Amino acid sequence: MPGPAAAGACVPAGAWVEPSAAGPRTVAAGDLLDRLARRPVVLLGERHDSAAHHRWQLATLQALQARSPDLSLALEMVPRRLQPVLDRWVAGALKERAFLDALDWRAIWGYDADLYLPILRFARDRRLPLVALNVERRLVRRVRAEGLAAVPVSEREGVGRPAPASAAYRAQLHRLWQHHPFVPSSGQGLPGLEDPSFGRFVESQLLWDRAMAEAIADQRRRRPGAPVVALIGNGHLAGGHGVPHQLRALGLAEAAWLLPWEASLDCTALQPGLATAVYGVASPPPAGLRLGVYLETHGGRVEIQQVAPGSLAERSGLRVGDGIAAIDGQPVSSARQVIERVAAHPTGRPLGLILRRDGRLLTLQLALSGL
The missing domain is CATH 2.30.42.10 (PDZ domain)
Known part of the structure; x- marks a missing residue:
C-alpha cells in the first residue's frame, strides 16, 4: 500500500485536480470544462482495459460536446486505412456487428469492444466526425527493428520526421524498454541510453506519437475552429512528452491533455507538466486475480x-x-x-x-x- 503522501488523497474520486508548482489544486468541473472547450485539441488518456477510464472519457466527451457541438473525436485504436469504415458508422450505414467486423476490431486492437461502444454510439448518435489516428503496427515494429532511416519515406504512411525526444522522454522510454525481450544483454547489466537498439526503440515510439499528432493537425486544418478530442493511451500523454510534444512541433501549442487518476497512484508523481489536469476515477477492485x-x-x-x-x-x-x-x-x-x-x-x-x-x-x- 502507498504511504500517506501517496494514498491517492491528492485526487479524490470525482474531482478534477490541476498539478502546479504550489501543489495539486482542485478546480471546479464547470470552470475547467469551459476552458478546455476553447482549446483546439483535448487529449483524453486511458488504460485500455479499464472500464472506469472509458466511463470518464465518455462523460468528459459529453461535457465538451455540449460546449462545442462541432468537435471531432479521434481514435488511437483505428489505423488510417480504416477511415472509410468510421465515416460509414457515423453516417448510420453500419450496424454494430458489421461495424466491428469491418474494422476487424480483434485484429487491430484486441481490447474488449464493449469498453468503447458507448463512446462510439455517442459519436454516431451526435454525428461527430471520427478520425483514425494510427499507423499499421507492422510499420512501428519495422522502425523498432531497423531504425527510421532504413524505412523509405514512401513506406512511412505519409508520416513526417518526428520532433526529437526530450531527455525526460528518453529516460521514461528507457525504463519501458528494459522490460522488452529484444533488449540486448552482454551479461553486464542493461544497456544504457546510447545503445543503438534503444535508439531504434525511441524512433519507433516517436513515429507512433508523430503519426497521431499529424492526423489530429490534419483534422484541424480540414475543420478550422472545430476542436478535436482524442482518445489515446496514457503513456503517449503523461508528462507532455509524446503526442503533446509532437503537436507543439506542428504549431498546436495550446493542446490540453487529461489523465484519469486512480487512488493507488503515488501522489508524488502529480507534478507540474504531468497533465493539464487529472480526474479521480473510482475503480472497483478486480473481480479476481490480475496478471499485471x-x-x-x-x-x-x-x-x-x-x-x-x-x-x-x-x-x-x-x-x-x-x-x-x-x-x-x-x-x-x-x-x-x-x-x-x-x-x-x-x-x-x-x-x-x-x-x-x-x-x-x-x-x-x-x-x-x-x-
Missing part, C-alpha cells in the same frame, strides 16, 4: 505489450513479446478471453499458462501464494 500485463490481439494471437513492475507477471518471468496460447489448458485467442479466465481462476490453485516465446512453447505454473 497489457495485452493485444493480432490475428487470433494474444501478445503481452507491457508488464507492470512488481506484478505477478513480472515476478513469474513473463516478458513483453510473449504470446499467451492457453490458460489452465484452455486455448485463448483474444485479450478478453485471457482477462476473463484469469479473473475466474479458483483461489488457492496455481495458474497454468502456455506461452509462445522465440518459436517455442513454454509451460508455466504461476504460484499465487501471498497475493
Whole structure:
C-alpha cells in the first residue's frame, strides 16, 4: 500500500485536480470544462482495459460536446486505412456487428469492444466526425527493428520526421524498454541510453506519437475552429512528452491533455507538466486475480505489450513479446478471453499458462501464494 503522501488523497474520486508548482489544486468541473472547450485539441488518456477510464472519457466527451457541438473525436485504436469504415458508422450505414467486423476490431486492437461502444454510439448518435489516428503496427515494429532511416519515406504512411525526444522522454522510454525481450544483454547489466537498439526503440515510439499528432493537425486544418478530442493511451500523454510534444512541433501549442487518476497512484508523481489536469476515477477492485500485463490481439494471437513492475507477471518471468496460447489448458485467442479466465481462476490453485516465446512453447505454473 502507498504511504500517506501517496494514498491517492491528492485526487479524490470525482474531482478534477490541476498539478502546479504550489501543489495539486482542485478546480471546479464547470470552470475547467469551459476552458478546455476553447482549446483546439483535448487529449483524453486511458488504460485500455479499464472500464472506469472509458466511463470518464465518455462523460468528459459529453461535457465538451455540449460546449462545442462541432468537435471531432479521434481514435488511437483505428489505423488510417480504416477511415472509410468510421465515416460509414457515423453516417448510420453500419450496424454494430458489421461495424466491428469491418474494422476487424480483434485484429487491430484486441481490447474488449464493449469498453468503447458507448463512446462510439455517442459519436454516431451526435454525428461527430471520427478520425483514425494510427499507423499499421507492422510499420512501428519495422522502425523498432531497423531504425527510421532504413524505412523509405514512401513506406512511412505519409508520416513526417518526428520532433526529437526530450531527455525526460528518453529516460521514461528507457525504463519501458528494459522490460522488452529484444533488449540486448552482454551479461553486464542493461544497456544504457546510447545503445543503438534503444535508439531504434525511441524512433519507433516517436513515429507512433508523430503519426497521431499529424492526423489530429490534419483534422484541424480540414475543420478550422472545430476542436478535436482524442482518445489515446496514457503513456503517449503523461508528462507532455509524446503526442503533446509532437503537436507543439506542428504549431498546436495550446493542446490540453487529461489523465484519469486512480487512488493507488503515488501522489508524488502529480507534478507540474504531468497533465493539464487529472480526474479521480473510482475503480472497483478486480473481480479476481490480475496478471499485471497489457495485452493485444493480432490475428487470433494474444501478445503481452507491457508488464507492470512488481506484478505477478513480472515476478513469474513473463516478458513483453510473449504470446499467451492457453490458460489452465484452455486455448485463448483474444485479450478478453485471457482477462476473463484469469479473473475466474479458483483461489488457492496455481495458474497454468502456455506461452509462445522465440518459436517455442513454454509451460508455466504461476504460484499465487501471498497475493
